[in-house]
Amino acid sequence: MRRRTFLALPALGAAASLMDGSTALASPAVTYTNPLIAQRADPHIVRHTDGYYYLTATVPEYDRIILRRATTLQGLAGASESVIWRKHASGDMGAHIWAPEIHFINGKWYIYFAAGRSNDVWRIRMWVLENSSADPFTGTWLEKGRIVTHLDTFSLDATTFTHNGTRYLSWAQQDPAIGGNTNLYLAPMSNPWTISGTPARLSVPTLSWETVGYKVNEGPSVLIRNGKVFMTYSASATDSNYCMGMLTASASSNLMNPASWSKKQQPVFRSNAATSQYGPGHNSFTVSEDGQSDILVYHDRNYRDISGDPLNDPNRRTRIQKLYWNADGTPNFGIPVPDGATPYRFRSYNFPDRFIRQVSFRGRIDADMTNLAESQFRIVTGLAGSGTVSLESTSNPGYYLRNRNYEIWLDRNDGTTGFGNSASFTRRAGQSDSAAVSFESVSAPGRYLRHYDYVLYVQQLSTATDRADATFSLE
Numbered sequence: 001m002r003r004r005t006f007l008a009l010p011a012l013g014a015a016a017s018l019m020d021g022s023t024a025l026a027s028p029a030v031t032y033t034n035p036l037i038a039q040r041a042d043p044h045i046v047r048h049t050d051g052y053y054y055l056t057a058t059v060p061e062y063d064r065i066i067l068r069r070a071t072t073l074q075g076l077a078g079a080s081e082s083v084i085w086r087k088h089a090s091g092d093m094g095a096h097i098w099a100p101e102i103h104f105i106n107g108k109w110y111i112y113f114a115a116g117r118s119n120d121v122w123r124i125r126m127w128v129l130e131n132s133s134a135d136p137f138t139g140t141w142l143e144k145g146r147i148v149t150h151l152d153t154f155s156l157d158a159t160t161f162t163h164n165g166t167r168y169l170s171w172a173q174q175d176p177a178i179g180g181n182t183n184l185y186l187a188p189m190s191n192p193w194t195i196s197g198t199p200a201r202l203s204v205p206t207l208s209w210e211t212v213g214y215k216v217n218e219g220p221s222v223l224i225r226n227g228k229v230f231m232t233y234s235a236s237a238t239d240s241n242y243c244m245g246m247l248t249a250s251a252s253s254n255l256m257n258p259a260s261w262s263k264k265q266q267p268v269f270r271s272n273a274a275t276s277q278y279g280p281g282h283n284s285f286t287v288s289e290d291g292q293s294d295i296l297v298y299h300d301r302n303y304r305d306i307s308g309d310p311l312n313d314p315n316r317r318t319r320i321q322k323l324y325w326n327a328d329g330t331p332n333f334g335i336p337v338p339d340g341a342t343p344y345r346f347r348s349y350n351f352p353d354r355f356i357r358q359v360s361f362r363g364r365i366d367a368d369m370t371n372l373a374e375s376q377f378r379i380v381t382g383l384a385g386s387g388t389v390s391l392e393s394t395s396n397p398g399y400y401l402r403n404r405n406y407e408i409w410l411d412r413n414d415g416t417t418g419f420g421n422s423a424s425f426t427r428r429a430g431q432s433d434s435a436a437v438s439f440e441s442v443s444a445p446g447r448y449l450r451h452y453d454y455v456l457y458v459q460q461l462s463t464a465t466d467r468a469d470a471t472f473s474l475e
Contacts, residue, residue: 026352027292029474032342035317036077037068041299042099042157042219042282043318045073053286054136055079056100056111057299060314063087065100065113065129067136072289073320085129085141087115092146093127094118099157099219099282102136105167105192109136112147114156126158126171128193144193149173154182157282160189161222163229163255169195170202170231172218180205180215184233184247186255200256203247205235209267210245213237217245219282223294226329227251231261232268234281239310242279243270244298244333269296269333271304275397277336278304279316285323294323300336324372324475327353334372335395343376343394345369348451349432349471356401356456356472358393363401363408363456377401379427383413383420384442389427391439401449401456403441408449408456425449431467438470 037043040057047053052069055076059066064086068079088094096116103110109131117123126147133139147169149155155173162168167189172182184203187195205215219234231247246268253260271278283298299316306313321342324332337343346356354365357375369375373395382388383400391401399410402423413419421443430436431448439449447458450470461467 026347026473027288027475028290029344030288030290030293030295030322030342031344032074032320033077034319034321034337034339034342035302036074036320037318039314039316040066040318041316043297043299044099044101044284045076045286045295045297045320046102046104046284047286048104050134054102055318056102057318058098058100058316060316062096062098064097065111067102069137073286073295082137084136085111088118090118092117092125093143095121096124098124101159101284103160103192105160108132108192110144110160110192111141112158112160114158122154124154124156126155128158130192147171147193147195149185149187149195150199151175156182157219159220159222159284160192161224163224163251167192168255170220170222172216172220172233175201178204180211182216182218184217184220184231188256197256200258202231202258202261203233203245203263207235207245207263207265209241209243209270210235212241213239221284223285223331224251225294225331226325228329229255230331232283234283235267237310238279238281239306240271240278240301240304242281242300243267244281244283246331248330268331269298269336271300272335273304274395275336275338276302277319277338278302279310280319280336286320288322294325294331295320296323296333298336302339326370327368332370332372334376337373337376337394338378338397341378341380343378343392345372345375345475346377346437346472347475348469349430349436349473350465350468351451351454352473354451354454358396358401358410361399361410363410365451365454365456371395382424382442384424385420387426388424388442389439390423390425403443403447403458406444406447406458408458430471430473431461432464432471433473436471436473438472 042058055068070076070079093115098114100113111129128144129141153174158171185199187199190196229249247261249260280300348354353367355375376394377391393399400423424442425439428438431438441458448470
């Protein structure tokens with residue numbers, strides 16, 4: 001029997017109370033266009049208190065450190081780029097300038113990066129630059145020296161974060177006693193370029209997806225939310241096998257105890273042939289312009305096959321997309337979305353635990369959407385033409401929600417006028433909430449996309465419940 005009462009969605013950005021008593025984090029929609037920047041790998045973006053986003057990344061020549069800034073994330077695409085440091089002509093820091101990160105610590109700017117020697121390019125170690133100017137594009141970048149760890153071995157990808165009053169450094173390093181390439185380590189810091197105490201080894205690449213081509217755990221990045229500390233990392237060779245894993249610890253635990261951390265047994269983010277995105281990884285996190293959405297920053301390529309050493313292929317691109325959250329407070333990365341405009345999710349107005357999705361190509365609303373991509377759609381220019389919109393599937397690009405005998409199905413565009421009309425809608429203000437959206441069918445004017453018994457139709461609306469059924473919030 002259909003439930004006729006409905007729950008209005010709380011204010012955007014709040015936690016929506018779900019019918020099973022759990023919560024899901026609601027936040028306003030954001031949209032960006034990918035790729036953000038061509039030929040920029042290992043991207044690191046921070047939002048500073050001056051209102052700017054700052055970006056640094058690896059350049060394909062591996063010879064310099066660059067910096068961009070803009071007041072919006074999309075603005076970084078066209079922002080002017082400054083070279084703030086170049087490799088040494090000889091000796092240390094003379095080759096393989098990799099994976100810079102920029103951080104503002106105690107009133108100064110710091111850049112962490114990896115570099116080899118001019119005469120031994122694979123003698124990779126971690127180094128730090130400091131700038132005391134309020135504006136990192138001015139002032140002088142001083143070389144503070146090498147980060148000394150417990151081993152004088154191949155080491156890279158330093159990142160820093162604070163938790164419960166302690167600043168930590170996490171990085172990747174080779175341990176000759178283990179025989180792999182790199183493991184993940186953590187240590188407290190006595191200052192921004194010095195670790196203290198004995199480092200903790202948090203992860204060793206042992207799983208099948210961590211050991212393709214090379215045994216690699218690298219590129220750690222930390223996000224602290226919902227009483228937990230999440231550490232993402234990248235694994236395997238830097239081709240299409242490159243992917244992201246995740247460690248999790250309780251925010252109240254001793255982070256220096258490896259037993260506090262658990263490893264996901266499957267990747268959280270990996271190549272996707274349907275969306276033509278390959279080798280996603282070396283991520284960082286930032287926040288949306290309104291501060292209400294977490295944003296995943298990463299690089300990938302839009303082709304699978306690489307000729308020669310992947311490190312010599314210059315076409316890793318910086319990309320961004322919204323990071324979603326499961327009802328249990330864990331992050332849901334979904335899949336690397338197609339190039340172009342990023343997608344949305346459509347949360348039901350009167351059943352806020354449920355989202356539009358497709359099951360066996362039938363449109364419906366469902367809860368517990370751990371398969372995130374099935375509930376993501378791009379709002380694109382309507383196949384029926386200007387003034388209309390179409391809803392394109394993220395997990396099945398080229399497939400659209402369409403009216404088929406007043407039922408909503410996900411079908412592949414066949415290029416006909418009839419399909420274009422049936423897969424097009426007029427976007428309206430939400431029938432129950434003007435801040436939300438409703439979609440009027442082009443092929444059946446006067447009928448709106450709505451759910452009934454959790455299944456999607458296009459129907460006429462006559463009651464308050466009908467109008468609520470036809471109202472969705474974009475996330």
